[in-house]
Amino acid sequence: MKLESSEFDLVIEAGRTERHYWMDLWRYRELFYFLAWRDILVRYKQTVIGIAWALIRPVLAMLVLTVVFGKLARLPSGDFPYPILVFCGLLPWQFFSSSLSESSNSLIANSNLISKVYFPRLVVPASAVITSLVDFLIASGFLAVLMMWYQLVPDWRTVTLPLFITITFVAAIGPGMWLAALNVKYRDFRYVVPFLVQFGLYFSPVGFSSSVVPDSWRLIYYLNPMAGVIDGFRWAILGPPAAIFLPGFCISMVMIVLLAVTGVWYFRSTERAFADVI
Amino acid sequence: MSTEVVILAENLGKRYFLTHRRGGRSQYTALRDVIADGVRNFFSAWLFSKDRSRWTDKEEFWALREVFLEVKKGEVIGIIGRNGAGKSTLLKILSRITEPTTGCVGLKGRVASLLEVGTGFHPELTGRENIFLNGAILGMTQAEIRKKFDEIVAFAEIEKFLDTPVKHYSSGMYMRLAFAVAAHLEPEILVIDEVLAVGDAAFQKKCLGKMGDVAKEGRTVLFVSHNMAAVTQLCRNAIHLQNGRVVDSGPAANVVNRYLASGQSDAATVDLRDFPTRTGSGTVRFEWGEMRGSEGEARRDFSIGEDVIVAFRFQAGAGFHERQVRLAIQLRTSDGISLCNMADMDSDFAIKDFCGAETISVRLPDVRLYPDTYYLSLWVGSITNIDVYDWVRDCLSFEIVGGGQLTTRTLPRSAGLLFWTPTWTRLPAASSPSTARSFQVPTL
Numbered sequence A: 001m002k003l004e005s006s007e008f009d010l011v012i013e014a015g016r017t018e019r020h021y022w023m024d025l026w027r028y029r030e031l032f033y034f035l036a037w038r039d040i041l042v043r044y045k046q047t048v049i050g051i052a053w054a055l056i057r058p059v060l061a062m063l064v065l066t067v068v069f070g071k072l073a074r075l076p077s078g079d080f081p082y083p084i085l086v087f088c089g090l091l092p093w094q095f096f097s098s099s100l101s102e103s104s105n106s107l108i109a110n111s112n113l114i115s116k117v118y119f120p121r122l123v124v125p126a127s128a129v130i131t132s133l134v135d136f137l138i139a140s141g142f143l144a145v146l147m148m149w150y151q152l153v154p155d156w157r158t159v160t161l162p163l164f165i166t167i168t169f170v171a172a173i174g175p176g177m178w179l180a181a182l183n184v185k186y187r188d189f190r191y192v193v194p195f196l197v198q199f200g201l202y203f204s205p206v207g208f209s210s211s212v213v214p215d216s217w218r219l220i221y222y223l224n225p226m227a228g229v230i231d232g233f234r235w236a237i238l239g240p241p242a243a244i245f246l247p248g249f250c251i252s253m254v255m256i257v258l259l260a261v262t263g264v265w266y267f268r269s270t271e272r273a274f275a276d277v278i
Numbered sequence B: 001m002s003t004e005v006v007i008l009a010e011n012l013g014k015r016y017f018l019t020h021r022r023g024g025r026s027q028y029t030a031l032r033d034v035i036a037d038g039v040r041n042f043f044s045a046w047l048f049s050k051d052r053s054r055w056t057d058k059e060e061f062w063a064l065r066e067v068f069l070e071v072k073k074g075e076v077i078g079i080i081g082r083n084g085a086g087k088s089t090l091l092k093i094l095s096r097i098t099e100p101t102t103g104c105v106g107l108k109g110r111v112a113s114l115l116e117v118g119t120g121f122h123p124e125l126t127g128r129e130n131i132f133l134n135g136a137i138l139g140m141t142q143a144e145i146r147k148k149f150d151e152i153v154a155f156a157e158i159e160k161f162l163d164t165p166v167k168h169y170s171s172g173m174y175m176r177l178a179f180a181v182a183a184h185l186e187p188e189i190l191v192i193d194e195v196l197a198v199g200d201a202a203f204q205k206k207c208l209g210k211m212g213d214v215a216k217e218g219r220t221v222l223f224v225s226h227n228m229a230a231v232t233q234l235c236r237n238a239i240h241l242q243n244g245r246v247v248d249s250g251p252a253a254n255v256v257n258r259y260l261a262s263g264q265s266d267a268a269t270v271d272l273r274d275f276p277t278r279t280g281s282g283t284v285r286f287e288w289g290e291m292r293g294s295e296g297e298a299r300r301d302f303s304i305g306e307d308v309i310v311a312f313r314f315q316a317g318a319g320f321h322e323r324q325v326r327l328a329i330q331l332r333t334s335d336g337i338s339l340c341n342m343a344d345m346d347s348d349f350a351i352k353d354f355c356g357a358e359t360i361s362v363r364l365p366d367v368r369l370y371p372d373t374y375y376l377s378l379w380v381g382s383i384t385n386i387d388v389y390d391w392v393r394d395c396l397s398f399e400i401v402g403g404g405q406l407t408t409r410t411l412p413r414s415a416g417l418l419f420w421t422p423t424w425t426r427l428p429a430a431s432s433p434s435t436a437r438s439f440q441v442p443t444l
């Protein structure tokens, strides 16, 4: 006998690419919410100072970077108070870096789920990002306070912020998927992430404005996806003097899309074996 | 039961690679090892042209092989077999957790799998939160969970602790809650692995009852268990897996009986009420038997020189009034050689005031047998040895495994049966046979 695939709702076979993958992903959106909800709940329940922690980290980082780059190195800040300039960079950077760490660790952290239940595995690294988003929102509150203190009034550009947040999300999830999938197979990839995050902070225009980068290096500089994203944030929050360098911005966007597309591709081509090796 | 086929598996196979890592550092691959192996492979390929597998100690292993399966709608199928037979692997393929290496499966309807109780429970979250989380993980929608919420809580009997983090639950409560969520799934096909082996007897009974209800509702169920009574009770049909292959299938009671009779069963505890291979009048019957270690824990693997305990219970039927019964146990090797027949009176033990039921423990001290599987038969009869009440053959088995305190050398099975450690002495060089003086030439 040969199996008539038309008779069945689902046919499982080696190497079969699932036709319904994206539909399945949509069907499992509730699991996505619940996993995100669990992470948030656990995070802010376990550590009493969970919320405070979401503030303390960026604020301390802001102080250090302001002192180092603003006071000691005396880099130009455009027309803005240096702390504001730094914080506008820190906000997306921390969102990016913690999203990247969370999502690249997420499969290992949920290995019991992977080996015991079926669901589209993409749900896991994607939902892991949501906690970072909450941290991001909390830290944004601090930025609002800071801006009031310096009496800066945001203009219409603020409405473009969700767009940039989405871009940051995509920027994090691309390499996040790469690292998550690699982590399952090669456990030493977990050492790559802290390294990336630590150096990335100094390579990205967090503690300084991207305008200090020499012209001859500019295009190369924007190969770092976060360079474009941070520029975008500064432009959206601070307004005109913080301009977006358009060619650079486009390079960053291309990098983001490239990483995300290849990330999904790599993740999908390895995810079928996750349960066997995790 | 309809004739609609909802699960059809053809030639299913699953291959795993067992990596034997030299140095045995970790079970996981590290990139640096891969690179190192790659470099070595490259050079060995280049230098020796073939034999590339030399450096990567990969062993192929088929956890499942040539499995054909056809399940009709509403059928409840039991899957039995020894540890490592591939039962969980089969369920994992059916529930899409892992991919088959060969063959294909067609499924009709939503499949929910329960491979472990409480998957995804988070200790920091409360019972209420965990119900929602676990429900979502098992594939329920939020609306479904809300609808079933009260039922789940009632089934688990944890109303008072709903808002306590589950890390403060007793393990029994935890299990009850976890099973309660799973029991309220409503998929068309339910796949369950060995989850009833938890909780106390009362809860196990409740779970079995719930399972029975699920089956009656016309859901298709695949049910893996080491509890033969449960399989016979719940399932109409069963399949027996051995080393990844289906070796037997058919009506559950028959498959279970053949499985138990084949000595393949590896449960330390055996329900003897419906055990097939027995003779005797049946006026007194064995109820259960169990292999135990010296601490009284149920187990069936022993190392050489350990004490092996056989515990069993027997009960008289109505109308049995004898006050005395005689007991015996018999031990044989896996080749069928009878080793010994131990009667109670040999050890000065006798039951003289029997009144209906008795639980007995027999300690076999310092068992020095070669590594093998050994089988025990239980016998109960009249004090005169004339009437045999019940004689259950080869119902219990235990494994003597190599190693342990007495010996670390490998003992090949063919080399012996008894592991004796006699006293060896070296005599003075001048010693001659002690019988030398009276040495006689045998007269023919």
Ligand SMILES: Nc1ncnc2c1ncn2[C@@H]1O[C@H](COP(=O)(O)OP(=O)(O)OP(=O)(O)O)[C@@H](O)[C@H]1O
Residues within 6 Å of the ligand: A275, A276, A277, B016, B017, B018, B063, B081, B082, B083, B084, B085, B086, B087, B088, B089, B090, B194
């Ligand atoms: N991810 C894996 N990698 C390598 N080998 C595996 C993997 N998963 C299972 N195996 C092997 O496959 C075999 C079958 O395992 P499986 O879990 O299906 O047994 P089982 O019949 O469920 O046993 P049990 O009764 O103990 O639950 C075992 O020998 C096991 O070691």
Ligand SMILES: [Mg+2]
Residues within 6 Å of the ligand: B087, B088, B089, B193, B194
């Ligand atoms: Mg198993």
